[in-house]
Amino acid sequence: MTSSPRQLKRSVAALALLALLLGGCGAESDSSQPVRLGVMVEATGPYASLGVAGRNGMQLAVEQANANGGIHGRPIELLYRNDVSNPEVTQQGINELIAAKVEAILGPMTSKTAVQLIPLATNAGILLMGGTTLSRLLAGHDDQYFRIVRHDNPDAKGIARYLRKRLGLARISVIVEDSNPPYTEPWMLDFNRYLAAEAGEMQPPLHFIRSAQTDYAALAQQLLAQQPQAVVLLTSALDAAMLATQLRQLEPQLPLAGAIWAAEDVLLQLGGRAVEGLVSIQAYDLHDSTPAFSAVRTAYEQRFKAPIDSPAIVGYDATNVVLRALRERQANETLKQTLLRLRKFQGLQYGISLDGFGDIDIDSPVFLKIVRGGQFADVE
């Protein structure tokens, strides 16, 4: 139909009206579909410090990736589910994530939770990238579970060696916090083995489960009743601080060691002077001055107003591994296949090499640390 001036006016008016109406309704911006990753960390409970730090690391990695354009232009979105060390809540959380069809799940930070999550994730075919899940029991399975941390308990070895070799101590007591058995059981076995190999002697471990009623003083007394030459604290940093306080009150010069689990800032904050001289292992050199690490450390501090720590680095590196896999995933390839194809990744401080089961292949370094002056210092 040839448009006369009258027709033209009408069309213009109609369009203007339409535009007005549409504008008023606040049109929704349609971005491209985001890449969704699930996050299941212990943000409450005794392992909250691990969870929060790990989550911060994941957040930082994702925010940095989004600032660089996301995954091929698609933004990355994190869906948070807390596991609260409550199996039911955990179940519900992962179900929700599976239902939300996330590309992968980041976390958990404890092996105990991992034990619950791994079969669920494997059944759903969703990649589970673990955080500080150190248990040896999780290794060597062909499942959807991947991690970038060592499962061979190098801290057990390091502590055993240090206590035997450096301090020449043979009679060692161990106190175990039992809320994370998949981790603690193999650890003790390893420690026992390493100690025995060094001709040390591990006393029967003292078990407790942390609760609001935990009487650390009593525990300390029980430990000292074994008359150890040194005490190894296979507990969280909080428990380690509490125990150290009690032990050092009773025995101020008692040599203490803590598993990697305990080597956090919380230990220093809560322990204060009581943890001076405590020996532990850290998986990362937090004083690394290389530009890459410095940049991330600075960014972390600015973002979270707290110093970066090991769980955060683990979370950061683990997330970056997953992001890289997402970027380089080919069509008709699962994320797991991508990871197994790629195998080698770059972490903040060292390379990450995955084996066929999703565990770390190469021995990454660990750092023996001792608490001096309220800081973790290198052992000479």
Add this chain to the structure above:
Amino acid sequence: MSSERPPDIPAHPRRSWPLLGILASRFMLVACIPVLAIGLLFRLYYEPLMRSDAEAKQLNAAQATAQQLEYHFSVANRELSTLARLFTHAQRLNHAEIETLLDAYADSSHFYEALYLTDEFGQIRATGLAASRRNLRQNLQGLDISARDFVLQAHRRNQGYWSNSYLSTVSARLTVALAQPVGTRTLVGEIAIGQLPELARQLSQNDTLQIRLLDRQNQLVANSAGNNQGKQQLNLGNLAVVQQGQGSSTHFQLDGQALVGVALNVAGPDWQVLVAQPEAQAYGQIGIVWQRISLVLGLALAVALLIAGLTSWALAKKISLFTAHVEAIAQGRYDLPPIHSGIKELGRLQNSLQQMVMAICEREQAMRGSEQQLRDSEDRLLATLENTPNVAVQWFDRQGRVLLWNHASESLYAIERQDALGKTLDQLIFNPEQQQLFLANLREAANGIALGPYLLKLQGLDGQPLYLLTTTFNIPAPGGGQHFVCMSIDVSEQKKVEQAYRELNNSLEQRVSQRTQALSQSNQELNSALANLQQAQHGLVQSEKLAALGSLVAGIAHELSTPIGNSVMAASTLQDHTRTMQRAVTEGALRRSMLEQFVADSQTTCDILNRNLRRASELISSFKQVAVDQTGAQRRSFQLIEVVNEIVITLGPSLKKTPFVLESNIDDSLWLDSYPGALGQILVNLINNAVLHAFANRDHGFIALRAYATQPGWLELTVTDNGCGISAEHLPRIYDPFFTTKLGQGGSGLGLNIVHNLATGILGGRLEVVSQVNWGTRFTLALPLCAPTANAPVDKPQAQLAVTSNSPPPPGPAVDSGSAADPAA
């Protein structure tokens, strides 16, 4: 209906649209304008107002919450600082007392779950716990909190300082603590954050607002929404609204929602209150208003469209009704009921329509009247054709079929009309040959030639031949083409008469020959009588001539007497004068004057003498010439003007006495080889006639002599007068001898006869006369420049010619004699 458009209605210049569409669209346009205006008003004015309103509400909530929290913490701060001051001043309290005090505080405090007082090294020495927790007092005993940041800050600032949130060693829950320096010791109170979500919920205005509390590190510590799964201590420091933290509404995404919110700082623990709403909710009001406005405007538009549609439809229908009426009128129905309309213009249209109908009716009536007249006249015409009793009129088409057969045709051919119509003539009266001729005639008539009247012979019914005088011509046929009319008259009777006439003619010839014989006999007798008469005439002519001569001599003498007399007188005068002179001389009385007088007188006298004598001499020579010419029919070559002048001179004296004027205009190139005497005599006679007859009883007159060359070898000489003319009854007889109108008055009646004889005889010319009563007379003499040889002596009159009185003029050049052809052969 003719497909041709009358020239005064223009074709549509561009596409046309139905009235419904045009009006409706116009209405819609008009209706859209307020809609647009309202929409724009809302969008540009009210919507921003409403937005800022919502944002203001949020800000108020944030402020309220922040104030509440600040109050909450400031009260906590005050409490602890009071306690700290107490401990500062009460140095002598012992450990148990301190603990009792602290326990009491822990129990009663709304805020603090746990209180502890350290020693100067920062180790906890006294704790205050709620009753349910007191059994774990030992856990805290000796705990070194000196490395804790907030403790260090409190001592550095020497005032209370809030910690970051952390997991309490006492409750294992998220806690925020306040450290108050007590000298070198520190008093720390831990506040459970657990109830803060409840507080937030209270402030959230029935969950319309999402209130989140962020600690110093921007970690989420409380959320009014409640569902905190996985988000405990979630760091929201990346949100712009948190980073800005100063009360301006910002849009951000959180928990998969698009939110708009504002963050305010909570002094004290340096927290932030983040108050947010889903955008849709915050501006939901706007959306609702938009919807309502759109609905109402839409309704209004719909109503407008409806009204527009109805109005246009009604109007279009009315106009269509008018159109239908007009079409009906075009088809001739004038009885339609009037269309009533509330619209003035349509009412006028209706009136005009009715007027038009009336005008049409009138014109139709007038047309019918004139049609009737036409029909009447046509009827009359047909009646004329039909009723003419004698003229048979038929109409034919090109093929010769009968279209009209009038009553006369019926009686003529004895064929009834109904039998004749549609048939060709060969079926009625013609044989094939005649039909072919007829068709040929039609074809000729078709070319515009009217044939006839021609005679048509037919076989009559009674065996007698039928003669018809027929004409055939074409007339235009209705609807173009030609028809042919045949009109016939029965001339059989006339033909019969003709036949009889011819028979009579034959018998006439016989009688004529008889008569001729008798005539020739009488002719002979007449001839001899004529001879006698001619002899007598000759004698008379001679005596006439003598008489003429005599008068001529008389005239001459008369003429001469005057100049000679004058001369004698002049001579005698001269003689007298001379004698006088002689006497004077002799007497010696001669004077000069006398001599001069004498000379003058003598000169005058001599002049007179000379003149007169010369005149006499001229006269004499003229007369001599005339005599010579008269007596001798001498032929010589002469100039015409010469002879004419001579005559004029001759007649001059006698004419001088009359009031009549003679004028001559003669071409002096005209030379004749002829008889001047005869010519002169002619002229004399004609002039005398004019004087005598033409100007009789008149006191004026004019005679003109003209001559000019005509054909080679001829000239014409005219003598014209303006006298009384010759009457028509006399004109044929003027040349007759002895014919005169002045019988007994001097004329002998021979003048013109002589003239005629001379002119036609010796001069070999012609003489014509034209005359009209009271106008004048003109004699035209046509002469050959060379007169014929004088075998015919002048004295011999043309006897034969003189016999018949009505002698026609001699035959001139051949005259075209068209014989009137008799068409009806």
